[in-house]
Amino acid sequence: MKVTIVGAGNVGATCADVISYRGIASEVVLLDIKEGFAEGKALDIMQCATNTGFNTKVSGVTNDYSKTAGSDVVVITSGIPRKPGMTREELIGINAGIVKTVAENVLKHSPNTIIVVVSNPMDTMTYLALKATGVPKNRIIGMGGALDSSRFRTYLSLALDKPANDISAMVIGGHGDTTMIPLTRLASYNGIPVTEFLSEEVLQKVAADTMVGGATLTGLLGTSAWYAPGASVAYLVDSILNDQKKMIACSVFVEGEYGQNDICIGVPCIIGKNGVEEILDIKLNDQEKALFAKSADAVRGMNDALKSILV
Numbered sequence: 001m002k003v004t005i006v007g008a009g010n011v012g013a014t015c016a017d018v019i020s021y022r023g024i025a026s027e028v029v030l031l032d033i034k035e036g037f038a039e040g041k042a043l044d045i046m047q048c049a050t051n052t053g054f055n056t057k058v059s060g061v062t063n064d065y066s067k068t069a070g071s072d073v074v075v076i077t078s079g080i081p082r083k084p085g086m087t088r089e090e091l092i093g094i095n096a097g098i099v100k101t102v103a104e105n106v107l108k109h110s111p112n113t114i115i116v117v118v119s120n121p122m123d124t125m126t127y128l129a130l131k132a133t134g135v136p137k138n139r140i141i142g143m144g145g146a147l148d149s150s151r152f153r154t155y156l157s158l159a160l161d162k163p164a165n166d167i168s169a170m171v172i173g174g175h176g177d178t179t180m181i182p183l184t185r186l187a188s189y190n191g192i193p194v195t196e197f198l199s200e201e202v203l204q205k206v207a208a209d210t211m212v213g214g215a216t217l218t219g220l221l222g223t224s225a226w227y228a229p230g231a232s233v234a235y236l237v238d239s240i241l242n243d244q245k246k247m248i249a250c251s252v253f254v255e256g257e258y259g260q261n262d263i264c265i266g267v268p269c270i271i272g273k274n275g276v277e278e279i280l281d282i283k284l285n286d287q288e289k290a291l292f293a294k295s296a297d298a299v300r301g302m303n304d305a306l307k308s309i310l311v
C-alpha cells in the first residue's frame, strides 16, 4: 500500500518514520516544495532500515506530484506551524491556499485516495479540502482528536501514576485551545471510571492541560510538536490501510450528528479501508452538549473566513 505525505517537515517526516518502522505501508512518498528537502528526509529514514528491520520503500520528491500517483492515502502536513503565543486559527491566511492547492494536485494523480488533513487550523482545513475537491465526505479525514485523546490519556496516566495504555479516554469537538472537549465523564482506567480515583479538581486540571497541550509544547519547543502528531497520523493511516475499524476521534463532515451540519469537527468515528465508515453519535449530557454546540459555532466561524478562498 502506498502513502504520500505532502510536507516533509517535522510532522510529515515523523509520520513517514513511524509508518516505516511499524511496517504500516509498503511505500511512502514524501513531497515538499523546498528543493531536495523531501529527498534528504526520505534518504535519512531509509538509512534506518538495516538497524530497525523495516522494508518500507521511502522516497522524496520536490514538488513532482506525478511520483505520488496511485496513493491509497495522502497526508497533508504542508503549511506553517504556529509560534509561541499564536493560536492555530491565526495560520488560516497562509495555510488555506497551500492546503487547497495541495489537495487539488494530489487528486489529479490519485483520484480515489483518502486524504488525511493535518495542517492547521485543522478542522477548517479539512472542510476546505472537502469543499474544494468535492471528494465524498468519507474520504476526507482531519487528524486532531487522535492526538488530543493521546494527550488526554497521557495527562490522566500522570495523574493516576499508571500506564497510559491502561487508560481509555477521548477528546471531541474542535482542535482548538478553547474548543476541544475532553470527555472526563467517560474516561476509564481498565474499564473503571477515573472518577473513582481522581477528584473533580484534578480531573478539571487534566482536562485544562489537555486543551492547551499543543500550545504548551509550542511554548517549550518554539514550534508545534511533532512526535505525537506524527505517531497519531500513523495510527490513523494504519486503521485505513489495514481496515482495522478502530474508533478514533476525527474531524469529519457532519450532517445532523450532534445536532450540527456543514462543518468538519472532531467526533468518534469507525475508521477502515473506506475511510470514515461510521460516525458514532453518542449520548452527551447537557453540559457536554452545550460545550459541543459552542465548539461547533467557533469552527463554523472559522469556515466563514474561507468564503473568499473557495470562490
Ligand SMILES: NC(=O)c1ccc[n+]([C@@H]2O[C@H](COP(=O)([O-])OP(=O)(O)OC[C@H]3O[C@@H](n4cnc5c(N)ncnc54)[C@H](O)[C@@H]3O)[C@@H](O)[C@H]2O)c1
Residues within 6 Å of the ligand: 006, 007, 008, 009, 010, 011, 012, 031, 032, 033, 034, 037, 077, 078, 079, 080, 081, 082, 091, 095, 098, 102, 117, 118, 119, 120, 122, 143, 144, 147, 175, 223, 224, 225, 226, 229
Ligand atoms: N492536526 C494536528 O494535530 C497537528 C499537529 C501538529 C502540527 N500540525 C500542523 O501541521 C502543519 C505542519 O507542521 P510542522 O511542524 O510539520 O511544520 P514544518 O514547518 O516543520 O513542515 C511543514 C513543511 O511543509 C512544507 N510546505 C509548505 N508549503 C508547501 C506546499 N505548498 N507543498 C508542499 N510542501 C509545503 C514546508 O516546506 C515544510 O517542510 C502546521 O500547519 C501545524 O500547525 C497539526
Ligand SMILES: O=C(O)C[C@H](O)C(=O)O
Residues within 6 Å of the ligand: 081, 082, 088, 120, 147, 175, 213, 214, 215, 218, 224, 225, 229
Ligand atoms: O498546537 C499546534 O500548534 C500543533 C498541533 O495542532 C498540536 O496540537 O500539536
